[in-house]
Structures are given as structure tokens and as C-alpha cells.
Amino acid sequence: MILPYTQEAYQLFHEGAIALAEVEHNGIRIDTEYLDNAIATQTARIERLKNRLQKSEVTEIWKNYYKGRTNLNSNDQLGYVLFEIMKYECPELTATGRFKTDEDNLSLVDHPFVKDYLKIKKLEKSLATNLIGIRREVVDGFMHPFFNLHTTVTFRSSSDSPNFQNIPVRNESVKKLVRQAIIARPGRRIVELDYSGIEVAIAACYHKDPTMMSYLKDKSKDMHRDMAMQSYMMPIEEMTNPISQEDNARIKKIRYCGKNMFVFPQFYGDWFLKCAKNLWNAMIQLELKKRDGTPFKEHLYENGITELGEFDPRDKPKKGTFIHHLQEVEKDFWNVRFPIYNKWRKDWFYAYQEKGWMLTKTGFICQGMGERNQIINYPVQGSAFHCLLKSLITLQNRLKKLKMKSLIIGQIHDSIVSDVPDEELDDFLHLAHQITVDELKQQWKWIIAPLEIEAEVTPVDGNWYQKKEMKIE
DNA sequence: TAATGCAGCGCC
């Protein structure tokens, strides 16, 4: 039996546990009046939407079949009504063979009922988990989420009661609804420091792929943009030198797809079949187009790609389909663009299979049964978080030593959330940059990729929804 | 009535 850590790793978690205990103790200020109001408003709103749903023919069919057992919140029942009784096509089943009723699947059902149903589900989720979930934990105007170091297989952290690491941010209206409840202490601002792209950088410290290194070091290069271009067969002119704000937004949208539907999924071990499907759907849903307004679908047609192709893992992709094209893009990605990264994945997994354990850059030992995708992800995920944790410990100690009033109040894997008096803002940002970038690289020589942090800051007496990017001098 | 598994979905 091998101990799951080295002395340095033990030291990191020892100090980390103490630092996070203090973070928990500091707590996060909550606007309880707003929160109570929001809970009442949202409850009423959901009620109204549910009443509207009562008038739908789907509800009629539903009640007719289930009678007294009718539960309009039951996904099982919904699946039966839509896909069995009403004969809509159900493209996927769950692991246990039930009708899959997630957002993706339901969106394909063309019926106004489903639109309202999904909207209600989204509202109920944020009401129950975030609004009521936070309210339950508030004492004297503060909540104190737990930050655990002993719960995950990757040696990352977790958070609970409430989970501070999954508060809505991507959906604008839900983000606003929830984050307005989280406020700065009087005379202060909430400051969030975020390591940008740290998992990619830490992965590079393991595999040392020269192409990846140059992507990370050369600011004019952009991996996500390049993969968006290649996936959608866009020439470089279409993705550079925007001619207007709208054009810039158009380029951003395309890049977003390359990043979140190709690059990251590929790093986590996904494959071309799913990437192709997601990129294809996004292209239609987000109405991606060329600068002259040509829809991507037409553009692809002009380039010999006429359809998505069969989504069947047993089929060999046919030429002229988008799936076939993505298979080529994937091959190129791993064999031509990042062959050293690819070799590292192979070697790392092989070594693990031989030994049954692996040692991370930060001195942790992962052991036990693991699939290939887990084995190549764990070291990166864990070590990236450890950069954050080490920085957090140093920052907290330094703040106290300097007798500053700034408080660290939370942590979200690659970001630190603080509550900072207005008069300390400049000092705080400067200190944070020095610790998280310069000092960390001096302490951990294995960090050979560039580290960067970004700061987002709320107004004085503001709420978390109001955070805006602020350049660090 | 309490515990458990599943599905779904929020975040990095």
C-alpha cells in the first residue's frame, strides 16, 4: 500500500484546510430582503406558468392516462406521454432504458407545451437549489459554504451547504436572479481572481507539447479560433479583423463553438461523433454565418458537405458528411497538431496500467481502478486546483501579515472570491497578481507554461452580478 | 417513514 501523498502534498492540504476553514468562517454576505422577495416572486411566476400549462392538450392527454397518479413534475410520465402516447420520436434512452427527457432531447419535440415545460424546469431549478438553498443557510445575513479537501478522487476541492461552486453564470437571466443576492460588505467590493485557461496550461506542464507551448506563449495565436475555423472550414479572413461590433460578436460565437464543442471535449476524451453532432446543432441553433451572411450550412454545402451523416457508432462515416469531416479534423488534431500531447496520453496511461498508480506534479498519488479518460485527466485537474490552493494560502497569510482588511470568502476551482475594502483595491490586486503568478512560479519550478490571472470587480456596495473585468496594472 | 438509486442540471 502506497500513501496517497508525499510530504509536500500533505503540507499543502494541511495549510489548505486551515486557510479554507478561515474562508468558511469569513462567510458571504447575503441580501436577505432581496432573496425573500425573489423567492416570493419566482414562486408566483412558476405558479402562473404552470396554470398556463394546464390548458394544453398535452396535459389533457396526460391526466387522461395517469388519472389520480398524475404528476406534472414527473419526467417518467412526460416521456411516456410524449414518446409513447403522442408518438413523438425519442432519439435517446437513459442508461436504464427509460425515455430520455433532458433539455437536448425535449427541444427536438415541436410542441408549445415542451417550451413552457422546459422554461418552468429551469426556473424551478434555480428557485429550489439557489434561492431557497442559499436562504436556508443564511445566519445573521451571511452564508458559510463548506470547502472540502477530502471528498474527491482527483484531489480537487468540493463545496456544499450550499455548493458555492455551481452558482448560475451562463444563463443571463438566472445569473442575475441569483447573483444579485450575493453582496459585498458595506464600503467594499467583491473581487474575483480567475486563472485563465489553467487546465490547459497545467496539462502542458505534463506533456510539454511544443505546439501547445507556442499557443500559450504567443498571444497572437488562438487554439480555439483555429479549431473553430478547421471544424467549419472557415478561411482565416472570416475569423480575423472584424469590420464591426456585430462582426466581432459573430466571430466570438464561432470561436465559442470551437472551444466548447471541439477543443475541451477532445481534451476530456470525447470523440468526433459527438463533436460533430454538437457543432452541427450549434451551427443551426446559433445561426452561424459568414461575414456576407451566408449560413454555415450553405457554406459547408459549397465545400462538399451535404449533411451531418448517420449518428451510429457502428457505421463508418461516409464521405461528404460532417461526421466524416470531423473524423479527419480529429485525426489532424492529435496526429499532426499535437502529436507530443498525444504521445504523453498514451505513455501516461500505459505507465499507470503497469504500476497501478500515478504521481502528480503536486505530489499526490492516485491509485485504484481508472478508465483511460480518467487517468489522463486526474493529474491535470488536481494540479490545476493545487495552483489555486497554494496561491490562496499565500494570499491569505500575506493579507494578515500586512494587516489588510480584505477577506477571502470563497473559491471555485480556478478562482478566488474576496471581499475587499474600496481603499485596498489597488494594493489587493497588485498583491494578488504577484502571488498567484510570480511567486507561484518561483515556488513550483515544474510550472513551465505561462500563468495569467484576470480580475472581475463589483462596484462598492455592489452585488456579484455586477462584476466587471478590471485590468491589473 | 427513511434510505437509496436515477435522472437531470448547475458549475469548473
Next chain:
DNA sequence: AAAGGGCGCTGCATTA
């Protein structure tokens, strides 16, 4: 060759 990594919370359905 196989085919998306890591969490926590909620509600439903079933089991103990």
C-alpha cells in the same frame, strides 16, 4: 481500443 473529466443538489420512484 474506446469514445466527456470532476463535483453537489433536487425531485421522483422504488426499496427497506
